[in-house]
Amino acid sequence: xxxxxxVDIVSAEGEIHSGDAEMVFVPASQGEIGIAPRHAPLLTxxxxxEVRVKPAGGGEELWFWIGGGALEIQPHLVTVLADTAARARxxxxxxxxxxxxxxxxxxxxxxxxxxxxxxxxELARAAAQLKAIEKIRKLKRG
Amino acid sequence: MPGAKEIRTKISxxxxxxxxxxxxxxxxxSKMRRAQDRMRAARPYAEKIRKVIGHIRQANPDYxxxxxxxxxxxxxxxxxxxxxxxxxGSLNVNVFKQTLASVRGWQQKGVEVHLCLIGSKSMQxxxxxKLPVEASVAHLGDKPHVADLxxxxxxxxxxxxxxxxxxxxxxxxxxxxxxxxxxxxRVVLPAETVDASELQERWDYIYEPSAADLLDGYMMRYVESxxxxxxxxxxxxxxxxxxxxxxxxxxxxxxxxxxxxxxYNKARQAAITKEISEIVGGAAAV
Numbered sequence: 001x002x003x004x005x006x007v008d009i010v011s012a013e014g015e016i017h018s019g020d021a022e023m024v025f026v027p028a029s030q031g032e033i034g035i036a037p038r039h040a041p042l043l044t045x046x047x048x049x050e051v052r053v054k055p056a057g058g059g060e061e062l063w064f065w066i067g068g069g070a071l072e073i074q075p076h077l078v079t080v081l082a083d084t085a086a087r088a089r090x091x092x093x094x095x096x097x098x099x100x101x102x103x104x105x106x107x108x109x110x111x112x113x114x115x116x117x118x119x120x121x122e123l124a125r126a127a128a129q130l131k132a133i134e135k136i137r138k139l140k141r142g
Numbered sequence: 143m144p145g146a147k148e149i150r151t152k153i154s155x156x157x158x159x160x161x162x163x164x165x166x167x168x169x170x171x172s173k174m175r176r177a178q179d180r181m182r183a184a185r186p187y188a189e190k191i192r193k194v195i196g197h198i199r200q201a202n203p204d205y206x207x208x209x210x211x212x213x214x215x216x217x218x219x220x221x222x223x224x225x226x227x228x229x230x231g232s233l234n235v236n237v238f239k240q241t242l243a244s245v246r247g248w249q250q251k252g253v254e255v256h257l258c259l260i261g262s263k264s265m266q267x268x269x270x271x272k273l274p275v276e277a278s279v280a281h282l283g284d285k286p287h288v289a290d291l292x293x294x295x296x297x298x299x300x301x302x303x304x305x306x307x308x309x310x311x312x313x314x315x316x317x318x319x320x321x322x323x324x325x326x327x328r329v330v331l332p333a334e335t336v337d338a339s340e341l342q343e344r345w346d347y348i349y350e351p352s353a354a355d356l357l358d359g360y361m362m363r364y365v366e367s368x369x370x371x372x373x374x375x376x377x378x379x380x381x382x383x384x385x386x387x388x389x390x391x392x393x394x395x396x397x398x399x400x401x402x403x404x405x406y407n408k409a410r411q412a413a414i415t416k417e418i419s420e421i422v423g424g425a426a427a428v
Binding site for chain 2: 008010011012013014015018028029030040041042043044045070072074079081083084094095096097098099100102103134137
């Protein structure tokens with residue numbers, strides 16, 4: 001524990017790496033930083049680049065490419081939250097607008113979706129009828 | 143008694159329906175396995191970021207992020223996660239019931255409700271209600287990506303930031319096991335407090351570059367990961383529910399076929415008996 005630091009590298013769609021390390025290098029937004037055990041608590045964002053991990057007890061240095069993300073450092077723990085999506089403020093806003101528009105369109109555009117909904121309602125009714133028939137038949141027999 | 147031919151066509155039509163439901167069951171079973179894997183894969187990130195947010199709450203920054211501060215609730219936002227397709231039992235209906243109950247609860251207290259809909263089933267359902275829908279997304283497919291959710295989540299976060307909603311919750315199905323899924327509502331914002339007893343002293347992070355920007359990014363990722371987790375979990379639930387629903391449909395079709403087969407045999411026997419008696423009667427008359 002004394003000379004190692006635990007590293008977790010995760011992305012929203014899966015765990016990438018987890019283990020103890022002697023040293024970790026990450027591409028922080030303000031320049032690359034090297035993290036040794038007992039580093040001061042730090043929060044920062046990451047640029048696209050590679051994370052290098054020197055595993056505990058020697059061994060080959062591990063490289064992970066990440067497309068940006070966020071980083072938390074605690075004295076005994078490094079957490080790299082890698083982004084799976086390319087992001088930028090304006091990109092996110094555009095996506096938000098699109099989501100809003102979709103909601104409005106779904107409310108306005110009644111024809112196409114309504115037909116589907118009606119057909120589905122019809123299907124549900126037919127299924128219910130079938131079920132009822134089956135029940136009646138059972139009652140008659142019993 | 144209906145004619146033998148009529149029953150025969152009915153049996154064959156039920157048989158083809160049974161083939162379809164059987165195929166759907168098997169497809170759902172294999173998709174469920176993959177969906178479960180995806181659900182498991184998404185868990186570490188959600189856990190880690192929750193832990194980080196917990197640490198952030200424990201820290202003593204000069205800057206308090208609005209997402210961490212409780213406000214008086216005047217209006218709420220609810221994110222509803224449903225499937226895109228039906229034929230999965232009562233999965234979606236249960237989620238909608240839970241949502242409606244919570245909507246009624248808020249409305250009775252005079253609180254406004256804004257909705258955010260994920261999945262086309264919820265869009266169909268909530269269209270009838272006269273509630274403001276702020277964002278929606280559907281057709282995420284079998285492999286939902288975080289990128290597809292960013293816009294939707296962002297729209298709700300903007301509302302929260304602007305003070306148009308004071309609380310954001312998420313209604314979705316919880317995957318218990320293949321046979322049972324339970325609707326569940328969770329509060330996303332303001333972020334819950336997590337006890338981290340290991341870090342008791344007064345301390346704070348070094349923020350690079352500034353606390354406001356950083357925490358914004360963290361909170362955004364936190365909410366996104368919660369929503370993403372709910373979406374993949376819902377997908378696993380959908381497949382499990384469909385598998386079970388299709389299995390019972392297949393079984394029912396089998397029972398129906400057995401019954402009809404019996405009726406068919408009787409009808410056939412009756413026809414033969416009738417024919418014989420006619421022949422015998424005819425012969426006797428001669």
